[in-house]
Amino acid sequence: MTLHLHDSAAGAVREFAPLVPGQVGIYVCGATPQGSPHLGHVRAQVVFDVLRRWLVRSGYEVTLVRNVTDIDDKILAKAAEAGTEWWAHAYRFEREFSAAYAALGVLPPTVEPRATGHVPEMVELIQRLVERGHAYAAADGSGDVYFDVRSWPAYGELTHQRLDDMEPAADADPRGKRDPRDFALWKGAKPGEPATASWATPWGRGRPGWHLECSAMAGRYLGPRFDVHGGGLDLRFPHHENEQAQSRAAGDGFANFWMHNHFVTMSGEKMSKSLGNVLGVPHLLETHRAVVLRYYLVSGHYRTHLEHSENSLVEAEAAYSRLEGLLRRAAERVGGLAAGEVPAAFAAAMDDDLATPAALAVLHETARAGNSALAAGDEAALRTAAGQLRAGLDVLGLDPFAEPWASQTTGSDAARTALDVLVRARLEDRATARATKDFATADAVRDSLKSAGIVIEDTPTGARWALEGEQ
Structure with missing residues (x-):
């Protein structure tokens, strides 16, 4: 089978072919650790963890980069409210995000760079843009540096928007901008801000803009052109649109595929801190098994929204317990169970844009066949079904006999x-x-x-x- 993935830039599913045969580079936008993680944050990491697992199962060597945006306007504001240092605030919640990812069985990334550790690469990227005529220092002496959107005719191509239809970029004082839609590459230090939150540059002391950070870190670890850039749907604009524009304007090919997962919603509204409907992962883990939370997150297609309710987790517990129960009964009957090959229908579903609902349906059918073999005393058929079930669950990060689930006692x-x-x-x-x-x-x-x-x-x-x- 050939893997097909939905490319947000193309607006369609197309065949996936890595730029380098046998190797895949993935960049996933990680946490901006201003507060505790909720299910919406973790869904993106579970989605791209499943993609990574499927690519590895399909024979690819995968490099996955997941960044941490540890310097940001919101972090500075939240730290000031809490009366703590911004870097301590960011690191506290970074640890919470890491714990939530690990709790739900997300494999560690190949590398997890922090924005504050890559300022030299950011400065170098700005200099390239200035030299090419796509960036300029604000004339008001603020120390801000902006991307000139009108200098790049392809601006808006990722989200298929016309420049004149876009809202102004609300990331800096517009008085220093040539066009209100120009976005900040660098933000000059302002009175009252912590001295530790600024770095020396040719344009004065300041800190990087959010969009610049990801472009610089992606280029540092994956090179000027790489296979897949992923993240939540809310990042398509302006974040990913701006990343693509500045990187390509600087001469880099940047991402070959763009993949975006949909939201987790409650009562039809996107889960977010501003709406006050956040379900924190630490809180959910007090009453639900982590593996059940993961099952719930993979039970819907990544490009559809998940409507959360307490009943949805009850249903996920019941569904996962049926698969887990068959494997445990099979292990009791025949002893050790080795993972086999995934069912052909499972592979077809995964190759069809990571169709995890269809893949799970195949695994439930496999479990039913295993239960029939168990009742009939057919140990050979039971071993086959259980081995296929383990293999499929491993791809989804749900194998109860694999870590982190095997040694957990919740x-x-x-x-x-x-x-x-x-x-x-x-x-x-x-x-x-x-x-x-x-x-x-x-x-x-x-x-x-x-x-x-x-x-x-x-x-x-x-x-x-x-x-x-x-x-």
């Missing part, structure tokens, strides 16, 4: 262990009653467990139990 896991102890005690009572031919008591035990949603299966090696819907 609140839900502890509850399952406690339930197992209680149920096994009742099964021993039932076995004793059957041994003494007290079938009325044995049936009463079975019926009481059934009324609690616990299904009993008698096997040659003894009784087994599962929650209703898992079997």
